Amino acid sequence: MAKKKRGYALVRRLRTGPIWPSICYPKLAAQPLREDSVLSGPLEPTNEPYAIAKIAGIKMAEAYRSQYGSDFISVMPTNLYDPGDNYHPELSHVVAVLVRRFHEAKLSGAKTVAVWGTGTPRREFLYVDDMAGACVHLMKTYSGRDLINIGTGEDIAIAEFARWSPRSSATAARSVTTPWSGRHAAQAARYHEARQARLARRRRFRMAYAYLAPS
Numbered sequence: 676m677a678k679k680k681r682g683y684a685l686v687r688r689l690r691t692g693p694i695w696p697s698i699c700y701p702k703l704a705a706q707p708l709r710e711d712s713v714l715s716g717p718l719e720p721t722n723e724p725y726a727i728a729k730i731a732g733i734k735m736a737e738a739y740r741s742q743y744g745s746d747f748i749s750v751m752p753t754n755l756y757d758p759g760d761n762y763h764p765e766l767s768h769v770v771a772v773l774v775r776r777f778h779e780a781k782l783s784g785a786k787t788v789a790v791w792g793t794g795t796p797r798r799e800f801l802y803v804d805d806m807a808g809a810c811v812h813l814m815k816t817y818s819g820r821d822l823i824n825i826g827t828g829e830d831i832a833i834a835e836f837a838r839w840s841p842r843s844s845a846t847a848a849r850s851v852t853t854p855w856s857g858r859h860a861a862q863a864a865r866y867h868e869a870r871q872a873r874l875a876r877r878r879r880f881r882m883a884y885a886y887l888a889p890s
Contacts, residue, residue, distance in 0.1 A: 790837045
């Protein structure tokens with residue numbers, strides 16, 4: 676009981692809310708993504724456990740607002756990037772992995788950089804500082820139950836983004852799309868396993884913190 680009261684007081688004092696990834700949307704949700712699309716269809720199977728946990732958090736925020744009157748808001752960012760991103764050659768996301776590949780091409784003098792897949796999927800990207808600014812703006816101006824998407828409102832094909840990337844890394848290398856092969860599938864499987872392991876570690880940490888935190 677004491678923990679619930681303390682958490683409620685923290686929410687009221689900080690006027691903050693949870694931030695959920697766009698993976699919470701259904702796999703086949705209409706584009707562009709709308710806030711009311713959450714729970715409107717099946718999730719991406721490979722990310723379903725992660726997405727369900729985040730959706731539960733959204734519903735928790737709504738319940739706190741309904742039951743306790745908490746000024747608690749939820750926001751949904753698009754794909755974020757920043758200098759502190761994960762630049763692992765196999766486990767990183769689109770922006771970070773392309774930055775790494777073109778940087779390595781610059782150092783090695785390589786003429787081409789492989790981009791897995793067809794390059795036709797489209798993604799929307801947002802710099803993390805802009806995300807932080809949007810959160811501050813919402814905390815000052817918005818007080819509602821509804822989920823809020825945060826993004827630029829513009830998407831870009833992966834192939835097009837890859838053609839733009841060399842200019843930011845000052846290299847003459849050009850991107851070449853590469854069909855997915857068995858090797859790429861194996862790397863994707865390793866990425867998924869590593870991601871699940873990271874999520875499991877986070878869950879264990881949170882459980883330990885909840886157990887050890889003073890009441």
